[in-house]
């Protein structure tokens with residue numbers, strides 16, 4: 470097979486059209502068999518509830534090229550489960566876990582020549598999505614659905630890679646206390662575009678959202694979860710029903726405890742108590758681990774470990790997680806699915 474010729478080390482997090490995507494339709498109460506297609510355009514009714522009422526959800530996961538040239542997925546079952554949680558929240562049909570994973574595998578295999586070589590730092594990002602389609606006018610669930618998966622080779626999401634970046638606390642909320650914050654639905658992201666833009670214009674990588682009810686606790690770091698390392702070496706990450714349950718964060722909690730022997734706490738993280746952390750980071754599939762240099766809150770920049778260097782614990786977490794994802798470190802049972 471001919472590998473496409475891209476400057477792998479310089480890739481950002483951008484759309485690149487690859488050769489094949491998977492599509493499957495739900496109609497009359499059931500899914501069709503699904504297939505790979507070459508066309509990256511979709512044609513849907515102008516009345517589709519996905520367009521007007523945001524009846525859609527999506528996922529993000531990656532395929533990794535290992536040192537011996539194999540390709541593997543990282544915990545795709547967790548993405549399938551989360552997509553089905555999102556689907557239930559918006560009254561959309563669930564996708565059987567095997568169908569979800571099979572779709573991802575088919576897309577990776579069909580686009581294998583786009584999967585970046587080992588050692589370049591780049592990966593193949595998969596974007597499954599589920600949208601309510603068909604003729605409709607009133608606010609109600611669609612009668613038909615499209616489930617699709619496409620993929621693109623990607624580099625780092627935040628420009629710094631493993632260099633620390635700064636974030637600012639936003640006055641906006643990304644989710645309501647009993648809203649859709651825990652679901653991966655487009656509406657949450659539409660509402661984040663303006664605060665994100667404000668953060669960029671002010672020279673920050675993104676914004677930090679506080680809990681929508683009291684504005685006293687950290688919830689999310691843009692499209693990533695937050696973690697901090699305390700002076701006594703605990704891995705701490707916020708717990709809240711309006712946070713997106715990050716698969717990377719739950720994986721890091723496991724890595725911190727079982728690989729690095731740290732104590733782990735999932736609990737409230739107060740924005741007025743950042744002094745409890747000696748290091749902090751943003752974590753997610755796209756963000757991987759991005760060290761947080763500082764957080765601006767009420768006009769003051771709170772600096773953690775350093776503005777220029779990654780802290781030692783954050784680096785260990787990064788090396789272990791990425792080592793597992795690229796197959797250099799033995800993964801816990803069931804975390805890796807090889808693409809054969």
Ligand SMILES: Cc1ncc(COP(=O)(O)O)c(C=O)c1O
Pocket residue numbers: 529689691692693694713714715716717718752753754755
């Ligand atoms: C809002 C938000 N929080 C957190 C995450 C990180 O989740 P994960 O680690 O599953 O990619 C993402 C990305 O998926 C996200 O969009």
